[in-house]
Amino acid sequence: MKVADGHVVTIGGLRAFTTYAVQVETTTRHHHLSTISNITTFTTRAAVPPTPRVIGVTGLDPETLAVTFVAEAGLPYRIFWQSSHVVDSVDRPAGRPDVDRPDADRPADGTVAETSASSSASVRVTDRVTGLQGDTKYSVWVRLMSAQDSSVFADSPAVEGLTLPPLPPLHLVNASAHSLTVSWTAPADMSVLRHAVDHLLPGADPTAADGWSTRTLEQTSPSHTFTHRVGGLPPGSSQLFRVRVTYNTTLHTFTWLGDPPFNFSTLDAAPSAPGEVxxxxxxxxxxxxxxxxxxxxxxxxxxxxxxxxxxxxxxxxxxxxxxxxxxxxxxxxxxxxxxxxxxxxxxxxxxxxxxxxxxxxxxxxxxxxxxxxxxxxxxxxxxxxxxxxxxxxxxxxxxxxxxxx
The missing domain is CATH 2.60.40.10 (Immunoglobulins)
Structure with missing residues (x-):
């Protein structure tokens, strides 16, 4: 109960994000009962989450950064990144992503997973930021939001991370009517442990895992040029290739279709024999x-x-x-x-x-x-x-x- 002479009353000691019923009673100076107002409900704001802490930003490949941070369990988060004054973000709404798995696929959602401890326990989370530019420095920070109100949040200090350098391109060495020979030169910095050059099978979907020819990953020597030949191709046809590499330090595998795509064509040939007259x-x-x-x-x-x-x-x-x-x-x-x-x-x-x-x-x-x-x-x-x-x-x-x- 609060007693005040003015029209503004501050009520303290309440719980965050809780609804309270308020009723105003007005009395005269001589403490004679005057009037009692109708009951009105008010809800307090959500509590500001504890500030998350980014403990590592690691370049996995030319397009991906792994972001590791510590935050209170059970709260949604959003990862922001900035380079050359361009700010972007990836949103993580309610759900349970994988925790402490740098090589896992990006989770479909972004709530900090709860542990067996109390709901206020802090947990370590690793997520990925993709679609970045190679050999580029990014400032990354994490925003932890209230479970009740996303407009109430706490941002971590920014931490810088560097994507890996772009891979050397795939080159067409020779083309005939029925075969293509391509070459790839490994980086000189010994960053690549193994590599493979794959060819899309005829009529296959490039997004399908089984749509590409199966080739064994080769041990990669720095600065060495590897040559690959694909035969039995139809004349005058476009053929799609890709490069797959496994990095030395993280054992992370990166698949690169090229930019523009590695699309090479066999040569046209004279027509086949017509049918019997x-x-x-x-x-x-x-x-x-x-x-x-x-x-x-x-x-x-x-x-x-x-x-x-x-x-x-x-x-x-x-x-x-x-x-x-x-x-x-x-x-x-x-x-x-x-x-x-x-x-x-x-x-x-x-x-x-x-x-x-x-x-x-x-x-x-x-x-x-x-x-x-x-x-x-x-x-x-x-x-x-x-x-x-x-x-x-x-x-x-x-x-x-x-x-x-």
């Missing part, structure tokens, strides 16, 4: 045949031209009896001028900016056997679907007229 008769008596073949793979450079050749049997691939029937961008052509009872070999090849590809497979074609009984192919162009001999249409029309009579 197929024929089907589509006209009479002019003796016209539709030729078609499966497209060639472009190997990184678009196909510009197909060449179609024919030669009467007997012949061989080196024979000069082959005659060019067609040069164009389509993979089909109407062929005429062949002996309707002859036997021919037809072949096709493709050209791109790199050069001519090999000839496709060829088999003897007996012209007299072609027509409705000749095997069809899935690669038959759509144009053949509408190519019906005119004589067959006329015969069907006459049959309909006779039946109608």
């Amino acid at each position: 197929r024929l089907q008769q589509v006209g009479s008596p002019e003796h016209t045949w539709q030729a078609w073949w499966a497209p060639a793979r472009d190997h990184g450079s678009p196909v510009l031209v197909y060449e179609l050749q024919a030669a009467p049997l007997p012949t061989d691939e080196s024979s000069e009896n082959f005659t060019s029937l067609y040069n164009g961008s389509a993979n089909h052509w109407a062929v005429s001028g062949l002996d309707p009872v002859g036997v021919y070999v037809l072949r096709a090849r493709a050209l791109n900016d790199v050069g001519w590809g090999p000839w496709g497979a060829s088999n003897p074609l007996h012209m007299s056997h072609l027509g409705a009984f000749y095997p069809t192919s899935p690669s038959l162009p759509t144009i053949l679907a509408a190519a019906v001999p005119a004589a067959l249409l006329l015969l069907m029309l006459m049959l309909l007229l006779v039946c109608g009579e």
Whole structure:
């Protein structure tokens, strides 16, 4: 109970962050009861947390600092860092992160974990700050906030930490249509214990752990240049690489995709061989045949031209009896001028900016056997679907007229 003559009353000795009911009683100077006000509730502010203490800021790699501090258990915290007058922070709301594990993944939250001691016990916490610049000095401090009100906090003194120097880049040494050779030179300061150069598997997700080729970490010699070759690659394709290193002092493993990413391309190559040439008769008596073949793979450079050749049997691939029937961008052509009872070999090849590809497979074609009984192919162009001999249409029309009579 407080007695005062003025309009402002200070009530002390209360608990932090506690709600109190207050009622005002007014009396006259002669202590005769006058009036009693309604009950009003007030809540005291949260207590200011004890000041945390940063005991270490260690560079783990060119992008990461490990921050170790001591703070009261059970309270959320926020880590701030500053470099070149730019201030940033990482927030740690309610939860239970790992404690005293410098090599653990960053926890998903940031409440100081409670111990078996009382809730006011101090504990040691190690967290990480990532996304930093290499070989850069940062001032780091920790803000410990009240569990009830985040606007009530205590900041630790700032401590400086230095990120590790950037790693040397990965270089392309040689590129062919089916292989890439890359090199990496280890730092001269003996900071790297082991390293590996990984290659992203075809169609794999770069964020997936199993998306990269498995390579054994090599013992790393300072200033030594290591060369790695990856073969069996498709021509004209982009290939992603990364460097993984394990540091000597902390045994911390750092994965680096490069900035910009280590993305190298194989050389374009001449097209592959097209499919075997197929024929089907589509006209009479002019003796016209539709030729078609499966497209060639472009190997990184678009196909510009197909060449179609024919030669009467007997012949061989080196024979000069082959005659060019067609040069164009389509993979089909109407062929005429062949002996309707002859036997021919037809072949096709493709050209791109790199050069001519090999000839496709060829088999003897007996012209007299072609027509409705000749095997069809899935690669038959759509144009053949509408190519019906005119004589067959006329015969069907006459049959309909006779039946109608």
